[in-house]
Amino acid sequence: MTGAYAVFMAELPEPSGLPGKPTTASRTTLSHIMTQNEVNLLGTVHGGVIMKLVDDAAGAVAGRHSEGPAVTASMDEMVFLEPVNVGDLVHVHAQVNWTGRTSMEIGVKVLAERWNESTPATRVATAYLVFAAVDENGKPRRVPPVVPGNDRDRRRFQEAQIRRTHRLARRREITESRQRPL
Numbered sequence: 001m002t003g004a005y006a007v008f009m010a011e012l013p014e015p016s017g018l019p020g021k022p023t024t025a026s027r028t029t030l031s032h033i034m035t036q037n038e039v040n041l042l043g044t045v046h047g048g049v050i051m052k053l054v055d056d057a058a059g060a061v062a063g064r065h066s067e068g069p070a071v072t073a074s075m076d077e078m079v080f081l082e083p084v085n086v087g088d089l090v091h092v093h094a095q096v097n098w099t100g101r102t103s104m105e106i107g108v109k110v111l112a113e114r115w116n117e118s119t120p121a122t123r124v125a126t127a128y129l130v131f132a133a134v135d136e137n138g139k140p141r142r143v144p145p146v147v148p149g150n151d152r153d154r155r156r157f158q159e160a161q162i163r164r165t166h167r168l169a170r171r172r173e174i175t176e177s178r179q180r181p182l
Contacts, residue, residue: 066144075130
């Protein structure tokens with residue numbers, strides 16, 4: 001191995017003892033037509049409805065990748081870019097971006113298009129969630145390492161490592177600040 005790929009492979013998490021799985025193995029799309037039942041006071045779809053769809057799609061990906069139950073540990077970031085309207089067909093695309101020993105980051109992209117028009121879909125939201133794989137007793141279990149298959153997936157993997165580093169640093173700083181007097 002030489003060049004950027006060798007550097008990338010050197011940054012992979014410690015082997016879990018499980019065979020790696022390509023990003024494409026668990027990638028999924030969930031689609032849903034938005035109805036009047038999901039509307040908020042402004043007449044657009046409630047953000048919580050989109051968040052649930054995001055969590056559902058990410059959970060399916062996490063369960064597929066880890067080959068068993070996985071629970072939402074955190075939503076690292078959720079950005080709403082455009083409103084979603086009643087009658088929109090929403091597509092939630094999710095994939096594993098990064099894996100640790102027992103956790104994985106799932107990246108989610110949300111697109112919306114009018115159900116009765118052939119116009120291009122619009123990106124309406126993005127999110128990053130962390131899932132933990134659990135056994136039948138709710139205890140953490142190992143997950144297979146994700147094997148990014150192309151440059152885009154390798155970029156997502158590296159960006160996920162940056163987000164993980166920031167999460168851990170933030171947690172450490174908050175813990176330390178709680179031990180200091182006010």
